[in-house]
Amino acid sequence: MELILALLAGGVIGLVLGFVGAGGAMLAVPMLIYIFGFTPLQATTAALVIVGSAALSGALPKFSRGEVLIREALTISALSISTNITFALLAPRIQERAITSGLALVLILAAWSMLQQPVKPGAERRMPIPVLVLLSLGIGVITGLFGIGGGFVAIPILVLFFNTPPAKAAGTSLLIIFLNSSIAFLVRNGSWDEVDWSLPLIMAVVAIIISRFGSHHSSRVPQELLKRSFAALLSTIAIFTFIETWFLTQ
Numbered sequence: 001m002e003l004i005l006a007l008l009a010g011g012v013i014g015l016v017l018g019f020v021g022a023g024g025a026m027l028a029v030p031m032l033i034y035i036f037g038f039t040p041l042q043a044t045t046a047a048l049v050i051v052g053s054a055a056l057s058g059a060l061p062k063f064s065r066g067e068v069l070i071r072e073a074l075t076i077s078a079l080s081i082s083t084n085i086t087f088a089l090l091a092p093r094i095q096e097r098a099i100t101s102g103l104a105l106v107l108i109l110a111a112w113s114m115l116q117q118p119v120k121p122g123a124e125r126r127m128p129i130p131v132l133v134l135l136s137l138g139i140g141v142i143t144g145l146f147g148i149g150g151g152f153v154a155i156p157i158l159v160l161f162f163n164t165p166p167a168k169a170a171g172t173s174l175l176i177i178f179l180n181s182s183i184a185f186l187v188r189n190g191s192w193d194e195v196d197w198s199l200p201l202i203m204a205v206v207a208i209i210i211s212r213f214g215s216h217h218s219s220r221v222p223q224e225l226l227k228r229s230f231a232a233l234l235s236t237i238a239i240f241t242f243i244e245t246w247f248l249t250q
Helices: 002-020 024-034 040-064 070-079 081-093 096-114 129-146 151-161 166-187 189-194 198-220 223-248
Strands: none
Touching: 002 024, 002 040, 002 166, 002 198, 002 223, 024 040, 024 096, 024 166, 024 198, 024 223, 040 081, 040 096, 040 166, 040 189, 040 198, 070 081, 070 129, 070 166, 081 129, 081 166, 081 189, 096 129, 096 151, 096 223, 129 151, 129 166, 151 166, 166 198
């Protein structure tokens, strides 16, 4: 049964990353905690491998179509290294309830961001340096602490404020997720032996395959439908996580 659940979970994560370009870890972490019984530290560590590898798989087809802003992705990842490393080192020292509560808040923020509309329609523009720095530092915090690659932050800012086409924003997000997840995973080397890697690796392989499929066909699905459906899913998971953390866990 666990094998079947791992296959299904990996497929869902891959679909989300392939079609949306973000959000894989926001599903992977709760799945690992509430379905497979991982601790928050184990789940956030394992999610980095699952989502990082699937993000790279989803990004590859977008490179050939010119849908990845390579310079912006490398810059964001480089600027986020300080907060990424700092919070990845702090994660093992933070109470589990604090991590799951913070995760619930991040999920709500992500759901809200998915429903926003562009504020300044017009031509695609480059991101100002101050915004780029703040965005990068914020992504580093959530990657290091929650095992989340930060695509849900990058995509709305690129699309809403800088009029980046959704497909290009998704491709850029996937590269950011891969880079930041890789950095956080290496920093968390002290937690590697606490994780039973059998199920996460199965989930990763399935997610890699499915994200490639989703990335190839993402342009065929209405973006508005994707965003609203994903926002509803994230809100549901956030509410469940909050209730489980504060009312059901002794």
